[in-house]
Amino acid sequence: xxxxxxxxxxxxxxxxxxxxxxxxxxxxxxxxxxxxxxxxxxxxxxxxxxxxxxxxxxxxxxxxxxxxxxxxxxxxxxxxxxxxxxxxxxxxxxxxxxxxxxxxxxxxxxxxxxxxxxxxxxxxxxxxxxxxxxxxxxxxxxxxxxxxxxxxxxxxxxxxxxxxxxxxxxxxxxxxxxxxxxxxxxxxxxxxxxxxxxxxxxxxxxxxxxxxxxxxxxxxxxxxxxxxxxxxxxxxxxxxxxxx
Amino acid sequence: xxxxxxxxxxxxxxxxxxxxxxxxxxxxxxxxxxxxxxxxxxxxxxxxxxxxxxxxxxxxxxxxxxxxxxxxxxxxxxxxxxxxxxxxxxxxxxxxxxxxxxxxxxxxxxxxxxxxxxxxxxxxxxxxxxxxxxxxxxxxxxxxxxxxxxxxxxxxxxxxxxxxxxxxxxxxxxxxxxxxxxxxxxxxxxxxxxxxxxxxxxxxxxxxxxxxxxxxxxxx
Numbered sequence: 001x002x003x004x005x006x007x008x009x010x011x012x013x014x015x016x017x018x019x020x021x022x023x024x025x026x027x028x029x030x031x032x033x034x035x036x037x038x039x040x041x042x043x044x045x046x047x048x049x050x051x052x053x054x055x056x057x058x059x060x061x062x063x064x065x066x067x068x069x070x071x072x073x074x075x076x077x078x079x080x081x082x083x084x085x086x087x088x089x090x091x092x093x094x095x096x097x098x099x100x101x102x103x104x105x106x107x108x109x110x111x112x113x114x115x116x117x118x119x120x121x122x123x124x125x126x127x128x129x130x131x132x133x134x135x136x137x138x139x140x141x142x143x144x145x146x147x148x149x150x151x152x153x154x155x156x157x158x159x160x161x162x163x164x165x166x167x168x169x170x171x172x173x174x175x176x177x178x179x180x181x182x183x184x185x186x187x188x189x190x191x192x193x194x195x196x197x198x199x200x201x202x203x204x205x206x207x208x209x210x211x212x213x214x215x216x217x218x219x220x221x222x223x224x225x226x227x228x229x230x231x232x233x234x235x236x237x238x239x240x241x242x243x244x
Numbered sequence: 245x246x247x248x249x250x251x252x253x254x255x256x257x258x259x260x261x262x263x264x265x266x267x268x269x270x271x272x273x274x275x276x277x278x279x280x281x282x283x284x285x286x287x288x289x290x291x292x293x294x295x296x297x298x299x300x301x302x303x304x305x306x307x308x309x310x311x312x313x314x315x316x317x318x319x320x321x322x323x324x325x326x327x328x329x330x331x332x333x334x335x336x337x338x339x340x341x342x343x344x345x346x347x348x349x350x351x352x353x354x355x356x357x358x359x360x361x362x363x364x365x366x367x368x369x370x371x372x373x374x375x376x377x378x379x380x381x382x383x384x385x386x387x388x389x390x391x392x393x394x395x396x397x398x399x400x401x402x403x404x405x406x407x408x409x410x411x412x413x414x415x416x417x418x419x420x421x422x423x424x425x426x427x428x429x430x431x432x433x434x435x436x437x438x439x440x441x442x443x444x445x446x447x448x449x450x451x452x453x454x455x456x457x458x459x460x461x462x463x464x
Contacts, residue, residue: 048367075369086364090382090460099378100368132460152368 001025001061002047002078002156002189008055009042009211016042018211019056026155029188031198031219034208035237040191041083043208044160047189048080060156076104078156079149083164085141087133093120093144094129097151105152112151119147123177139170146177157181157188164193195238199223207234250430254421258431261417262438268335268413269400269442275339276399277392280346284384285376287347288354298347305344310402313337318409334406342399349391353384386457393450397443404439414438 002024009017017039024030032040045051047058049071058065060074087096097116101107107115120126123143133141142162149157159178163171175197182188182201192198198205198219205222207215215222215234222234251258286298305313314337321333328336357380365375385392407416418435422428 050363050366072369075367078367080364080367082360082364084360086358086360088361088364088379088383089358090386090457092460100370103374103378104369134460148364148368 002058004043004047004056004058006056007043007046007053007058009039009046009051010054016211017046020208020211020213022206022213022216024156024187024189026187027185028203029182029186029190029201030204030206031190031192031202032206032208033192033195033198033234033237037210038208039211040208041160044080044158044189044191047074048078048158049075076152077154078158079152079154080158080160081142081145081149081162083161085133085138085145085165087141087144087148089133092130092132093125093136093147096133096144097148100148101151116147116151119150120144123147124173137170138166139173142166142170142174143177146174150181155187157186159188159190159192161191161193207237209233247430247433250425250427251434254425254431255434258414258417258421258434258438261412261414264331264412264417265400265403265414265438266442268331268338268403268406268411271335272338272342272399272403273396275335276342276346276396279339279343280348280350280392281381283343283347284350284354285381287351288380302344302347305341306348310337310341311405311408313341314405314409330406330410334403334409334411338399338403338406341402342395345395345398346392349388349395350381350384352391353386353388354380356387357383382457386454389450389454389457393447393454396450397446400443400446401439 002022004020004022007017007020007022008015020039020043022030022043032043034040042051046053047060047065049065053066059070060077063073063077064070065074087093088099091099094113094116097119098109098112101112101115102109105112117126117129120129123146125140125143125147128136128140128144133144136144142165145162162178163174166174171194175194178188178190179197179201190198190202202219205215205217205219206213207222283298283301286294287302289295289298314334317333317337318330321328361379361383362375365379370378403413404415406413407419410416412420414435418431422431425431
């Protein structure tokens with residue numbers, strides 16, 4: 001379980017996250033929605049320890065990410081897929097995927113490679129194992145990014161706007177893979193602008209506005225016709241998103 | 245041929261000097277690259293004491309003439325009770341001076357590494373040492389290797405200064421031959437060819453390493 005309690009994050013004078021509380025149970029797919037600058041990506045980066053908290057506490061399976069040992073354990077339990085892929089440019093797709101399993105999980109090379117090839121096959125990139133990131137399209141790179149995350153056999157998959165840098169066709173490829181993962185019961189925390197997709201795969205939706213988590217509802221309820229003030233505000237946001 | 249008649253009796257001695265130059269350069273290049281990479285990693289460290297120490301080393305050895313550094317080690321080490329040969333002293337001085345310049349070019353390469361790539365390595369649980377040696381350094385080197393080539397060629401040329409501390413490398417040997425034959429032009433013409441071949445070979449090696457490190461950039 002991922003638990004965020006009263007999480008605060010400050011960049012200089014700007015308070016980017018304000019007393020955010022969030023729980024993610026195993027098996028859930030939680031989507032984080034919000035406008036640009038609302039703190040969605042920062043929240044993900046606090047969970048995987050890329051940002052240090054200014055206040056509050058985050059635990060992953062009980063491991064406090066603000067302690068050194070806790071962060072190591074938390075990073076072992078989770079894996080992140082990034083908006084701009086962040087593949088290692090000097091390594092082939094296969095090496096991108098096997099590096100951490102070999103170095104961190106201490107898997108034998110042959111086993112790590114077999115596992116990586118199976119993952120690449122699953123996302124339709126079996127023929128590109130020896131390609132460098134430069135030789136792949138954006139959608140292919142992101143699929144390698146997903147394989148790299150899955151190769152660590154994480155209990156939690158953190159997805160930070162993973163389709164924002166892709167054109168619609170490639171977005172479809174990536175979303176199909178994520179839908180399969182969700183159907184397999186993979187726990188995901190999913191920052192996205194793909195509202196229709198979020199509606200389709202999420203069990204819960206949370207909404208951030210200017211660093212505050214103002215709504216946390218089961219998906220069906222979030223999209224229900226009736227709703228209070230917060231939901232009306234979100235509806236404004238959603239209609240704006242659709243126009244974009 | 246007049247030229248060959250002058251050189252012929254001394255060619256063995258000159259080639260011995262050349263061999264010494266090659267040996268000193270190979271060891272010093274290895275030393276400078278290792279020291280430069282280590283210093284660059286320290287200069288990009290989060291700890292300001294580590295950063296400060298590495299910067300101080302770089303500043304001192306880039307801003308003092310090599311001849312002065314060399315004399316400092318040659319006459320200074322025995323004062324400290326450290327007795328090593330002139331050749332060893334020269335190689336150590338070259339490594340230390342070269343390392344200061346190499347750390348500059350590697351550091352500028354490190355600053356071009358995409359922070360997102362480092363983020364990905366961090367969250368995958370890789371240790372800091374592994375992130376540096378497996379991710380940051382190889383990516384940095386692909387841009388650093390050419391300017392590093394210039395530094396290393398300069399280091400080869402600098403090796404001629406070892407002749408001032410009794411090391412009879414190529415320049416040292418040439419001085420002796422020129423003094424005994426009174427034919428400096430012929431002797432230094434040979435040096436010109438030998439130094440130029442050595443640095444040209446080094447340039448080729450650097451280009452090969454550059455191509456190898458950048459092979460992943462050539463796809464489409």
